[in-house]
Structures are given as structure tokens and as C-alpha cells.
Amino acid sequence: MTYQLETAQNPEKLRRVAIDPVSRVEGHGKVTLLLDEQNKVHQVRLHIVEFRGFEKFIQGRPYWEVPVMVQRLCGICPVSHHLAASKALDIIVGARKLTPTAEKLRRLMHYGQMLQSHALHFFHLCSPDLLFGFDSDVTQRNIVGVAQAHPETARRGVLLRKFGQEVIRVTAGKRVHGTGAVPGGVNKSLTVAERDELLKDIYQIVQWSREAVHLIQKVHTQDPGLYNSFGIFRSNFMSLVGHGGDLDFYNGTLRARDDNGALIFDKLDDQKYQQVIEEEVRPWSYMKFPFFKALGKEHGWYKVGPLARVQNCDQISTPFAEHERRDFVDYAGGSPMHAPLAYHWTRMIEMLHAAEVIKELLHDDDLLLDDRMVTGARQMEGVGVIEAPRGTLFHHYQVDENDMVTMANLIVSTTNNNQAMNEAIRHVARRYLHGREITEGLLNHIEVAIRAFDPCLSCATHALGQMPLTVELLDAAGQPVHALSRS
């Protein structure tokens, strides 16, 4: 399978420009461009250069260690891995339905994470591009610049994230890499003091989240020429959808739509994800390329994350976020919005929803109860799917009769967006770089497109096994003499 601009015909004659590392994203990745003498773009690739290996070294470990171990994939949204693994292992310990207290505490933890991760991404990583311009002075284009020029915006970003981290701390024991969820439930309830401490600030957090939606909405709608077209590509999209079609980050069934919004599949039990999704390995990246089996590699790739979720659900259960969703859908004009920069707008709608759900949960006394654990008939296999800040996250485990993990398969959010990110940067390269003298500001356009997806590159390269590898022997003229490949 070849995609436009993925592989140049005669790479040896081209000039290579690398953005290494891509800045203001989680993890380490790089972009390479191959240009000819007229600066025409022949090849654009987003490479993920980290190598992790979690799927391999989790094998042979006892299953109850897994939720605590796999969250080390990431320091930004470890809660996603912690909970996705816990959900998969709930199935294994026969806890298909948790106690209300356990489910609500996990949900609180997860929505706290959603809040902090989205705040981090929008305010710390992306607001410099959005507030100053993509090719503005590079010395100002960072969070320090934002703090100097827009101190209140920067302050809110910090405090929103801090609040989300506090929600995680009281539910998981630590702000990063806690132990709250265990197979079958959770290990602690909220105390009245912890709840009251969060309740003091939540109304302010909801208000700031509303204003954050309005900020990005204003930025987006003031420059539709840029924001509706930058890096645009059309694709399928997928997410979990909750009960009754609600936006739901913690639990639900899988729904996918095509680029026009027509359903591809719906109400698919997350335990059956392998019926619809397959992963392709390409020799030039550690990150796999997933696609819908029914549509094949060429047409089956898709995007996930806020832009997919907000347009995939039928409604949002909380009033302020639902109001903002409707505004967004109206702006999109009745068909799905595919512009990558619309990720920012939908991300802030999700942050508002997370804040509202946290507010609702903090008024629920179930959080204070001690009924935390469930067990049932032991199973050998389980799948946990969750909507992480960056998109749909799959954890799939098999456990033997001695309680040891024998198989682990993770499809992380950023991997789901792999082809989508590559398409976005190729579009940007064609539109902004093709035939022009390369400058730092122009290269930042590529990074802006990547950042829109909020990729987490450290998570995305978790696999270990038969590494795709190609070795080529070239003669002095650059002609291939011999090639060996393993895939």
C-alpha cells in the first residue's frame, strides 16, 4: 500500500530536512521531509523513534501487577492505561459489573485526568501557536511567552491542570502513577474532607472551562480560512459511545462513522474489537497503522480523540458542554468537521464536560461508601477499552491458570491516529512548504498539525517483538544492490 508523499521515488537524490525532536508533544518523535533542488516536497513521514516494549515484558508477570505496571507507559495520562488495564482485568476476575462506588470513583479519577491532560495540552503546549501565530517569534512561542503576554490565561491553565491532578491524587493516592483501581474495583473511597476540598474549587473550574471553550471558539471562528482548512483530510472516525449515545470517556460500545458521518458499525461490544480492527506494520516506523478490516488498509484508517468523540456521540449529558457541542455542530454545518485544528475546540468542550461530570460526582455520596470490590467467575481473557484524552485505548490480556499474563496487546490512542497525523502533515507540507525556502516558522506549521492531535509518542511505541527492519546495500551511485527485509 502506498500513500501520496509517504515514499519518494528516488530518495537518494533528495535533500533531507528533519524536525527532530517534534517539540511541545508528549514523548519523542521526528518528522523527515525529502525535498528536491526546487524545494518541492517528495516525502513526508512522522517517525516515532522511541522504543518501549511493554507488551513483551508484561508477559510472565502476575495479572494484578498489570494496572500499576502498564501506566508507566506515560507520565501524562497514566490513568488511562491504569483504568484500561483494570477494565480488562475486571473481566478476568469475573467482575463484569462493578459496585456503584467503584465505578464512580474510577470515573472521577478518569475525568480528573481528562481535565488535567486537556488543560496541559491546550494551555501549555498549543496556546503559544494559537495566541501568537504559527510562525511568530520562536523565542516567545512557548508557555513562558504566554505567561508574559496573557498571564491570566497561563494562570488558569496551570490551576485547571492542578485541580485535575488533585482529583487523581485523592482517588489514586498519587498525582502520577497511583494505585487506585484494582481488578474488580478500587482500593479506596473518598473521604468527606477530600470531597469537600475539591468541592470548594469545582465551580470555578467549570466556569474557567466554559471560558476556555469560548476562547478557542473565538480564535477558530475569527479565521475560518485557516482553521477550517489547515492540514485537512477526510477520514473515518471512531470512539466509544456511552449509554443512549452519550459522550462517555469511561465505558460504552464502539461506534465508527465514515467521512460523511454515516455509521460503519455501532454498539459493538468492546470485547470484540478484533472483529473490526487490524494493525499494519510499515518498515519505517515503530508505530503500527490500524485500520477497519471491512474497509481494508487503503480506506479503513480512521481518526480518534476529541474531534471524533464529540461528533460521534448523539449528545452530551451535561448542560454546558451539550450547549457548546451544539454550537460546534451548527458551525460544522451538518456534516462532520475534519479540520485538525478543530481538535482544539472539541478538546475544550470535552474539558468542560469533564469538569461538569466531576461536579456531579462530587455531589454523589456513593463516592464515600466502602462497597468497593466485586469478584465472579474467573476468565482467561479480557479486553478493556477506554477513551483516553488522546482517543480510544485498547488493552487486551490473556492470563493462564497460574494467574500469569501470557499475551498483551495494546492499541493506544496515538497509534489509532497514526495515518491521520501523517495525512495532516503531508497536507501542510504540500500547502505551505512545497517549493518554498524552508524556515523555522514553516517547519512549525508541520508541528502545529501534529500537536492538534495531542499525540503521546511514548505510549505509541509500546510494542516489542518482530521489529520491522529493512537493510539496504547501495552502490556508489546510490543504486540498491541488495536488500533484506523483515516485517
Next chain:
Amino acid sequence: MNPTFELDGQAISFAEGQTILQAATTAGVYIPHLCYHPEFKPHGSCKLCTVKVNGRQTAACTMRAALGMKVESNCEEINAERRALTQMLFVEGNHFCPSCEKSGHCQLQATAYHLGMMSPHYDHFFPNRAVDASHPEFLLDFNRCILCSLCVRASRDVDGKNVFALSGRGIKTHLIVNARSGRLADTDFAATDKAAAVCPVGVILPKRQGFAVPIGERPYDKVAIGAATTVRAEEEAS
């Protein structure tokens, strides 16, 4: 009135036959240790309780207290050596505290904190040790073994079963299970054995009980090792 010896300038009274470590513990003074347990005969192998007695190094868990001894323990020279020993224990095994169920309840981890160990310092050995998950109720994770022999002593001296033993010599010393197959499932090990509850690290652990105690409520979250209350509690338990 009991006779006394001097420990870091403090007079410590002792009963006839008590070791330096026992007398110090009774007096509420902590001397770091890993292979010592008040319920078992001293083993003297981890050397963490090394002190200087009248200028000469010896293990406080095996040396009997004597009238007028001058003992140095809590000084930078000895603590630096204890820290180095602890670092060696960490690199000789595979101690991944973040995902270890025993974290917060682990004597090795707590001792490392107490000694101010900030890094492993030495190159990791990364030994390849298999996990024995054969027993229906208990898991043996040999990756975390520090060869304290407490399980060996507990199984032999209290349980009367001889389930565990140390095999090999020097750097090749390792914990084995006394069964033809080498598997715990093929022994008469039981969850009620003393050996099931004595491991100071995370080798012998009950199955399916991971992370039930939240962070902040684990024993060493509440009271650091070496705090006087812990020492007294340990003494009371004996």
C-alpha cells in the same frame, strides 16, 4: 541494675546474652538490618547491621553486648557502607518498586530511604530469574530475593517443613524450593506457614491481592523504618 555499653555516646543497658542489636532495639535505637528478625536466630549475612565495636567492624546481630563496649553505628562512615550494601542488593536482583505489591511495605525499600539511597549507583545485573506461580495461593518472585534466609529459617525452625533453601556459592547463591520439580506447588507449603509471612521483600506473596492497601496507608507510608515506634512494635511482636 543492668550493665550498659555505649552506643554512639548513649548508654544502652542490656541483659546477659543479648546481642548489640537486641539491646539497642529494646532501648528504642534503630540499627539498620535486613536478615535479622527477632523471632529467629541471627544469620549475620546481610551485614547491614555492621557497627564498630571498640574500633573494629562486626555484625550487631551476632555480637553479644558486653560491659563498657564502645559501639559506633549511626555515623557517616558506616552508613555509607550500609548504603553501598543496599545498592548492591538492588542491582543484584530485579527490584522494580513502582509495580511491586510490597512497595511501601518492603524492608529493603524502606531501608534504602532511611539510608538516603538516591540511585542504584552500580550497574544492574538484570538477572534472568523465573517466577514460580505454580502454587494456587502463593507466588514466588525470585527477582526480588535478597538471600536473607528468613523463609529458610521460618520453614525449617517454625513450620518444620524445609520448603526453602539457599543453594550455590558466592555470587551464584540463590533461593531454591525443596522439591524434585523445584516448584512450590510440589511442596507442603501452606498459606498459614510462618514462611509465608516472613519475607521482608516481595518474593513470597499471596496471589490475587495486589495493591489492596492504598498509597498513604501502607506501613512505611505512615512510619518510616527506624522510627522509634516501629522498633518498639517490632520488639512487642517478638
